[in-house]
Amino acid sequence: MKASGFDFSQVLALSGAGQQHGSVYWKTGASLVLSSLSPALPLCQQLQACFSISDCPIWMDSSTTAQCRQLEAAVGGARALSCLTGSRAYERFTGNQIAKLFQQNPEAYSNSERISLVSSFAASLFLGGYSPIDYSDGSGMNLLQIQEKVWSQACLGACAPDLEEKLGSPVPSCSVVGAISSYYVQRYGFLPTCQVVAFTGDNPASLAGMRLEEGDFAVSLGTSDTLFLWLQEPMPALEGHIFCNPVDVQYYMALLCFKNGSLIREKIRDESASGSWNKFSKALQSTEMGNNGNLGFYFDVMEITPEIIGRHRFNAENIEVSAFPGDVEIRALIEGQFMAKRIHAEGLGYRVMPKTKILATGGASHNKDILQVLADVFGAPVYVMDTSSSACVGSAYRAFHGLAGGAGVAFSEVAKSAPRPSLAATPSPGASQVYEALLPRYAELEQRILSQARRPLE
Numbered sequence: 502m503k504a505s506g507f508d509f510s511q512v513l514a515l516s517g518a519g520q521q522h523g524s525v526y527w528k529t530g531a532s533l534v535l536s537s538l539s540p541a542l543p544l545c546q547q548l549q550a551c552f553s554i555s556d557c558p559i560w561m562d563s564s565t566t567a568q569c570r571q572l573e574a575a576v577g578g579a580r581a582l583s584c585l586t587g588s589r590a591y592e593r594f595t596g597n598q599i600a601k602l603f604q605q606n607p608e609a610y611s612n613s614e615r616i617s618l619v620s621s622f623a624a625s626l627f628l629g630g631y632s633p634i635d636y637s638d639g640s641g642m643n644l645l646q647i648q649e650k651v652w653s654q655a656c657l658g659a660c661a662p663d664l665e666e667k668l669g670s671p672v673p674s675c676s677v678v679g680a681i682s683s684y685y686v687q688r689y690g691f692l693p694t695c696q697v698v699a700f701t702g703d704n705p706a707s708l709a710g711m712r713l714e715e716g717d718f719a720v721s722l723g724t725s726d727t728l729f730l731w732l733q734e735p736m737p738a739l740e741g742h743i744f745c746n747p748v749d750v751q752y753y754m755a756l757l758c759f760k761n762g763s764l765i766r767e768k769i770r771d772e773s774a775s776g777s778w779n780k781f782s783k784a785l786q787s788t789e790m791g792n793n794g795n796l797g798f799y800f801d802v803m804e805i806t807p808e809i810i811g812r813h814r815f816n817a818e819n820i821e822v823s824a825f826p827g828d829v830e831i832r833a834l835i836e837g838q839f840m841a842k843r844i845h846a847e848g849l850g851y852r853v854m855p856k857t858k859i860l861a862t863g864g865a866s867h868n869k870d871i872l873q874v875l876a877d878v879f880g881a882p883v884y885v886m887d888t889s890s891s892a893c894v895g896s897a898y899r900a901f902h903g904l905a906g907g908a909g910v911a912f913s914e915v916a917k918s919a920p921r922p923s924l925a926a927t928p929s930p931g932a933s934q935v936y937e938a939l940l941p942r943y944a945e946l947e948q949r950i951l952s953q954a955r956r957p958l959e
C-alpha cells in the first residue's frame with residue numbers, strides 16, 4: 502500500500518480479522534520488543550526471537566482429541582461445556598490446543614508471557630503492545646462463558662495453569678483497544694491519533710461485512726466452508742457453535758464449519774475438469790438438478806460436520822459405486838456440499854423461511870454456477886457483495902463502528918450507507934421438488950456411512 506502511494510494519514514481507525522482458533526505464543530520479554538520497534542526495520546527481523554514456538558496451531562489442527570475429552574470431563578460433559586462456552590470440545594478450539602502444548606511442551610508453555618489468537622496477534626502488531634481478545638473470536642476457544650463474557654475458571658483450570666494471566670481479559674468486539682504504535686506512524690505515515698479497534702475472527706468479520714440480518718444465512722466458501730447466522734438467543738447444541746455476536750454485544754451468531762471446502766473442490770476440478778474452473782462450471786451447466794439420483798460425499802480429510810472421512814458415491818438405487826463420470830462427479834460434489842449444509846443447519850433448528858436470503862462470500866462465491874446450485878438446494882435467492890472479501894470489508898465497518906462509539910451506537914446505523922448485496926442466483930423452477938426428495942436420501946446415506954464407520958470400534 503505504501504509503494505502504491507496510499508495516504509495512511511487519512512485513516513482514522515482500523516480493525517482486522519484472522520482465521521479463527523489459531524494461537525500465537527509470545528515469549529517472556531516479547532512485550533518489551535513489541536513496544537520499542539525500530540521504524541527502520543521490518544517486523545519479521547525484529548520479532549524473530551519473540552515466540553516460544555515457531556509452528557503455531559491453526560484451525561486445521563485436529564490432534565487434540567485427548568484434551569477435548571479431558572475438558573468435557575472436567576466440566577460435566579459435552580453438553581455442559583456447550584451450554585457454558587457455546588460449543589462442545591472441538592479439536593481446533595484454542596483451549597484444547599493450549600492444553601496440548603502445556604502437556605507436551607511445558608517449557609514452551611511456561612516461557613510464554615502471553616497467548617494471542619491470530620486476530621489479537623495482528624492487532625498487537627498495530628498497537629505495539631498486547632491486544633485483548635474480543636468476545637466473538639474468544640468464543641472459539643472453549644474457554645469463554647458466552648453469556649457472562651468472562652473466562653470460565655473451570656475451563657481455564659482444566660487446560661493449563663496460570664492461563665488467565667497469559668490470555669488477558671476479553672473485551673467487547675467493538676472496543677477501541679488503543680492508538681496505533683509509533684512504528685506505524687513513523688514507517689507508514691499514519692496519524693498518531695489513528696485508533697485500533699479490536700480485531701476478530703474471519704467469520705465474525707464476514708458477518709459484519711455482509712451486514713447479516715436475522716433470518717438470513719451466510720455461506721462462506723473459502724478454504725473451509727462455513728454457514729453462519731445472526732441469533733437473538735444462544736441455542737447451544739452438540740453440533741455447531743455459538744459465538745458472541747461481533748457487532749452487537751447483546752446477541753450471538755451460530756456457525757457450522759465444514760473442513761472439506763475449497764481444497765476438495767480444487768481436487769475434483771483437477772481430476773474431473775483438467776484443472777479449469779471454466780470446465781467445472783460447464784459440468785454444472787450440462788448436468789441436471791438432482792444428478793439423476795447420484796449422490797456423493799467427498800471428505801478427503803476428517804470432516805467436522807459430520808465426522809466422516811473418505812469419498813462415498815451412491816447411484817439412484819442407493820448402491821455404493823466406486824466412481825462417477827467427470828460431470829456427474831462435479832455435480833455430486835457441489836450438491837452434496839450444499840445438501841449437507843442445509844441438513845445440518847435445519848437439524849439445529851435453523852430453517853429456510855420464505856423470506857430467507859443467502860449471502861455468499863469467499864473465493865468460490867465468484868463462481869455463478871456454484872451459486873446456482875446453492876440457490877436450488879436451499880430454495881432461496883443468493884446474494885453477493887461487490888467483493889468476496891467480506892471479512893476485510895467487515896473489518897472496515899467495524900473500525901468505523903468502534904470510532905463512532907461502539908456499543909452505544911447501532912452497527913446498522915453506522916453501516917447504513919454501505920452498498921447492498923446484489924442478487925446472484927434465484928432457485929430454478931422445479932428445484933424444490935427435486936431437493937425435497939433428495940435431502941432425506943442424503944441424510945439417510947450420511948447416517949449409513951456414520952454407522953458403518955462406528956461399527957469396527959464397537
Ligand SMILES: Nc1ncnc2c1ncn2[C@@H]1O[C@H](COP(=O)(O)OP(=O)(O)O)[C@@H](O)[C@H]1O
Binds near residue numbers: 722725764767778865
Ligand atoms: N471461480 C472459482 N470457482 C470456484 N472456486 C474458486 C474460484 N475462484 C477461487 N476459488 C476458490 O477460492 C479459494 C480461496 O477462497 P478464500 O475465501 O480467499 O479463502 P480463505 O478461506 O483461505 O480466506 C481458493 O482455494 C479457490 O479454490
Ligand SMILES: O=C(CO)[C@@H](O)[C@H](O)COP(=O)(O)O
Binds near residue numbers: 519
Ligand atoms: O475453523 C473455522 C471456523 O470455526 C474456519 O472457518 C477458520 O476460521 C478459517 O477459515 P478459512 O478462512 O481458512 O476458510
